[in-house]
Amino acid sequence: MPMRTKHPVYRHDLYSASAIRDTYPHYAALRELGPVVWLSKHKVHALPRYAECKRVLLDNETFISSDGVALNPIANRMGQGTTLCSDGEDHSRRRSLLAHRLTPRALRTMHDTVDQQAAAVVTAAVAQRTVDAVDLATTLPMSVVPDLVGWPQRGREHLLRWAGATFNALGPVNRQALRTLPASLGMLRYARDVVRDRSVLEGSMGHDLLRASDEGRIMPTECATMMIDYLAPSLDTTISAISSALHLFATHPEQWRLLKADADLVPKAVNEVVRYRSPIRGFSRTAAHDTDIAGVPLPKGSRVLVLYGSANRDPLEWDDPDSFEIRRDAARQLGFGQGTHGCAGQGLARMETSAILRALVERVDHIKVAGTPQWALNNVIHRLERLPLELVPA
Numbered sequence: 001m002p003m004r005t006k007h008p009v010y011r012h013d014l015y016s017a018s019a020i021r022d023t024y025p026h027y028a029a030l031r032e033l034g035p036v037v038w039l040s041k042h043k044v045h046a047l048p049r050y051a052e053c054k055r056v057l058l059d060n061e062t063f064i065s066s067d068g069v070a071l072n073p074i075a076n077r078m079g080q081g082t083t084l085c086s087d088g089e090d091h092s093r094r095r096s097l098l099a100h101r102l103t104p105r106a107l108r109t110m111h112d113t114v115d116q117q118a119a120a121v122v123t124a125a126v127a128q129r130t131v132d133a134v135d136l137a138t139t140l141p142m143s144v145v146p147d148l149v150g151w152p153q154r155g156r157e158h159l160l161r162w163a164g165a166t167f168n169a170l171g172p173v174n175r176q177a178l179r180t181l182p183a184s185l186g187m188l189r190y191a192r193d194v195v196r197d198r199s200v201l202e203g204s205m206g207h208d209l210l211r212a213s214d215e216g217r218i219m220p221t222e223c224a225t226m227m228i229d230y231l232a233p234s235l236d237t238t239i240s241a242i243s244s245a246l247h248l249f250a251t252h253p254e255q256w257r258l259l260k261a262d263a264d265l266v267p268k269a270v271n272e273v274v275r276y277r278s279p280i281r282g283f284s285r286t287a288a289h290d291t292d293i294a295g296v297p298l299p300k301g302s303r304v305l306v307l308y309g310s311a312n313r314d315p316l317e318w319d320d321p322d323s324f325e326i327r328r329d330a331a332r333q334l335g336f337g338q339g340t341h342g343c344a345g346q347g348l349a350r351m352e353t354s355a356i357l358r359a360l361v362e363r364v365d366h367i368k369v370a371g372t373p374q375w376a377l378n379n380v381i382h383r384l385e386r387l388p389l390e391l392v393p394a
């Protein structure tokens, strides 16, 4: 039992409103305490350092996802049937049904469209000059992903609220999670209607799923959960990465000048943004049998919390981890996860974020913060809610 183990205890609420808005000091305190820290408030073993996070992500036989990756039993039950919350063959089967849509080859066919859309979004923003960068960051994912998944036009206005709520529900049961629970159920209800009415767009991922169900490769009930599987994680995450990139380049003008001088740095910059400001705070795993991490015994059934955001700032892994430096080799960052559950959509996310950065480099001389940024209050997504910026044209 956790009380009998000797590892350090952290009593602060990692999911209080203030900790959500300013998480990095908590991560630093956790890393300082040790490789495995018992969060007494949330009854989970947090892994704040890089080495242990990576080890757990790569050992998916010991640390399983099918008991859910959330921090509360309701979300863990509701997550059953998703790719995110399955293991072994069940997981491979689900993942293979849609993975072909997101391979580098499949993405190449979308490249020009994404580039053109990014150029249009940035041109319009530069014409406005002062913008909320979160709006700018929202437009591209919203115009790419719902079409790819095949969501009908009707109901799209709710997508962002539903997706944000779905992430909130994956944290502990706190005020944020309860406030947004009805909205996360809304997405599931809507997805079931879409599958029942077969109103998915022709040729989309949703369409592939209906066909798989018609051919008996998946259960009809799995169609709706799997649509959410690809829709829920694909909006806020990318919006986070794009808006964080804009914020970081506004506040680090020397890094912006480096990027302007050499646009080939864009892919490295994307890794560094996701390292420095990881869009997903953390997901959990359950020990399938008695085990240990860094000498700390973990009986079967123990839940561990992989803190991607903290691992990505671990000084044991990174030189000067709190400095934003786009020339560093951040390819091993864990912001997209790693191993068998590593983000299925990272190629698309990288493509969207890169397209926006390239469009900015071409059209903007420098970026200035034009008001106080506000952080979103979300248990799992780490992103800005509002970011007034001035885009000074080139």
Ligand code: HEM
Pocket (backbone or CB within 6 Å): 057, 065, 069, 083, 084, 085, 095, 145, 229, 230, 231, 233, 234, 235, 237, 238, 241, 274, 278, 279, 280, 283, 308, 334, 335, 336, 337, 338, 340, 341, 342, 343, 344, 345, 346, 348, 349
């Ligand atoms: C910057 C943007 C993104 C970030 C930071 C991100 C992050 C992550 C992370 C950390 C995981 C691993 C979960 C785990 O370890 O249990 C994950 C999984 C996943 N992501 Fe992403 N994601 C992003 C964008 C996307 C997009 C655009 C899509 C879809 C088009 C997507 C679809 C998925 C799916 C389906 C999984 C589950 C994979 C599995 O369990 O096998 N993500 N993502």
